Amino acid sequence: MANRYLREQNYIDGKWVDADSRATIDVIDPATSVRIGTVPRSGQMETRRAIAAADAAFQTWRRTTALERSQLLRKLHDLILQNQQALAELLTLEQGKPLAEATGEIRASAAYVLWFAEEARRVYGEVVPSPWADRRILVTKEPVGVVAAITPWNFPSSMLARKLAPALAAGCTVVAKPATQTPFSGLAWGVLCEEAGFPQGVVNIVTGSAGEIGDELCFSPIVRKLTFTGSTEIGKVLLAKCAATVKKVSMELGGNAPFIVFDDADIDRAVEGAITSKYRNSGQTCVCTNRFLVQSRIYDRFVEKLAAETGKLRVGPGLEPRTQQGPLIDLRAVERVEELIRDAIDKGAGIAIGGKRHALGGNFFEPTVISGAGSEMLCMKEEIFGPIAPVSRFETEEEAIARANETEFGLAAYFYTADLARAFRVMGSLKYGMVGINEGLITTVEGPFGGFKESGIGKEGGRQGIDDYIDTKYVCLGGLGS
Numbered sequence: 001m002a003n004r005y006l007r008e009q010n011y012i013d014g015k016w017v018d019a020d021s022r023a024t025i026d027v028i029d030p031a032t033s034v035r036i037g038t039v040p041r042s043g044q045m046e047t048r049r050a051i052a053a054a055d056a057a058f059q060t061w062r063r064t065t066a067l068e069r070s071q072l073l074r075k076l077h078d079l080i081l082q083n084q085q086a087l088a089e090l091l092t093l094e095q096g097k098p099l100a101e102a103t104g105e106i107r108a109s110a111a112y113v114l115w116f117a118e119e120a121r122r123v124y125g126e127v128v129p130s131p132w133a134d135r136r137i138l139v140t141k142e143p144v145g146v147v148a149a150i151t152p153w154n155f156p157s158s159m160l161a162r163k164l165a166p167a168l169a170a171g172c173t174v175v176a177k178p179a180t181q182t183p184f185s186g187l188a189w190g191v192l193c194e195e196a197g198f199p200q201g202v203v204n205i206v207t208g209s210a211g212e213i214g215d216e217l218c219f220s221p222i223v224r225k226l227t228f229t230g231s232t233e234i235g236k237v238l239l240a241k242c243a244a245t246v247k248k249v250s251m252e253l254g255g256n257a258p259f260i261v262f263d264d265a266d267i268d269r270a271v272e273g274a275i276t277s278k279y280r281n282s283g284q285t286c287v288c289t290n291r292f293l294v295q296s297r298i299y300d301r302f303v304e305k306l307a308a309e310t311g312k313l314r315v316g317p318g319l320e321p322r323t324q325q326g327p328l329i330d331l332r333a334v335e336r337v338e339e340l341i342r343d344a345i346d347k348g349a350g351i352a353i354g355g356k357r358h359a360l361g362g363n364f365f366e367p368t369v370i371s372g373a374g375s376e377m378l379c380m381k382e383e384i385f386g387p388i389a390p391v392s393r394f395e396t397e398e399e400a401i402a403r404a405n406e407t408e409f410g411l412a413a414y415f416y417t418a419d420l421a422r423a424f425r426v427m428g429s430l431k432y433g434m435v436g437i438n439e440g441l442i443t444t445v446e447g448p449f450g451g452f453k454e455s456g457i458g459k460e461g462g463r464q465g466i467d468d469y470i471d472t473k474y475v476c477l478g479g480l481g482s
Contacts, residue, residue, distance in 0.1 A: 400426075
């Protein structure tokens with residue numbers, strides 16, 4: 001498929017370049033297992049040059065006005081929307097999600113860019129009342145410097161959008177490392193920024209060895225902030241490495257989202273929300289439902305309705321118009337899902353629907369509902385990242401809250417109830433950074449995205465999303481007496 005946004009080189013200092021060794025990494029279509037193309041297998045030296053380019057560009061970029069940065073970001077937003085079809089097709093080709101979902105992700109990417117184009121002009125300082133008659137106290141805001149952004153394979157466009165956009169809006173420059181499984185959507189940002197007119201070196205994109213590139217980004221004293229989306233395990237490693245240079249960090253890590261359905265809930269609405277939350281991107285999202293907790297009185301009806309709706313999902317290649325669920329990212333992900341199902345069955349659970357590889361073969365897997373799930377099962381304790389919906393029974397509100405909170409994660413949680421008082425009680429008791437009440441899809445650019453506990457540090461989106469790219473400086477101006 002000819003696509004002008006498919007680039008097979010790094011983007012460093014405004015130039016498209018290969019790895020020094022000329023070594024490459026194959027990029028595979030998860031729907032067909034066919035090679036799409038290659039990207040450079042870069043390492044320390046390429047990353048070091050990208051950091052140097054970003055540092056040189058920062059000296060000028062930081063001095064641009066908020067209005068200038070806003071205007072460039074608006075141009076970038078317009079380019080994304082004008083080319084959303086090509087960008088969405090590229091995303092589906094390398095990631096596998098249905099084209100409708102990919103198009104939604106590209107539009108979300110554009111929305112993040114527009115939001116931070118507007119926020120660029122709202123980074124306000126302060127004049128603080130001084131305790132001294134001859135001095136003035138000022139609080140000013142400055143860009144933090146060179147930003148390193150490491151993004152995952154499941155949302156390869158929008159995850160970079162909500163890092164790149166606030167960084168550029170604040171006056172920072174960026175070195176980005178997209179996931180090697182889905183690098184083309186990341187490299188496409190180089191094309192877009194080039195077309196929008198961003199100066200060379202302001203945005204740099206490097207593909208290759210996660211270890212070598214990551215170490216250089218973490219240990220370089222020039223890089224003053226690292227933002228990462230990925231697993232909690234890798235996030236902890238990066239945090240430890242960033243401590244050597246005391247960088248600012250933003251971490252959007254793993255999740256174990258509960259989906260609680262109380263017996264006064266609208267069951268049909270809850271099932272609709274469950275389908276959206278669980279099976280979007282084949283369950284490969286950090287905020288999708290990981291475990292369902294359903295009150296006993298409605299448990300059987302909910303499982304029956306959820307299984308019926310799950311069975312209606314159309315599985316197929318993402319580029320086919322009727323597809324509602326695409327493949328998993330690779331065979332390892334399929335084997336992981338099978339492992340979780342075996343564990344659940346061995347511990348007494350049942351399969352309400354699905355439970356095996358899809359007839360299409362390859363990386364396709366049947367959307368699955370597990371009934372009789374217990375807290376001891378791996379699918380209730382670990383992040384699934386696949387199309388499995390384990391459903392467990394609970395008796396009381398207190399039990400539901402306690403079970404929802406018994407995890408080291410705290411990213412997203414969902415619950416359904418018609419009781420307004422209960423809505424406020426439960427909302428206040430859930431230890432999660434994001435809570436959906438009677439809604440299964442809550443992410444929006446206007447809201448701060450981020451979790452508690454081991455699900456991360458910092459926020460992306462909302463007015464809070466630009467804060468981690470800014471240094472706050474206190475200035476005491478003296479000698480003002482008469």
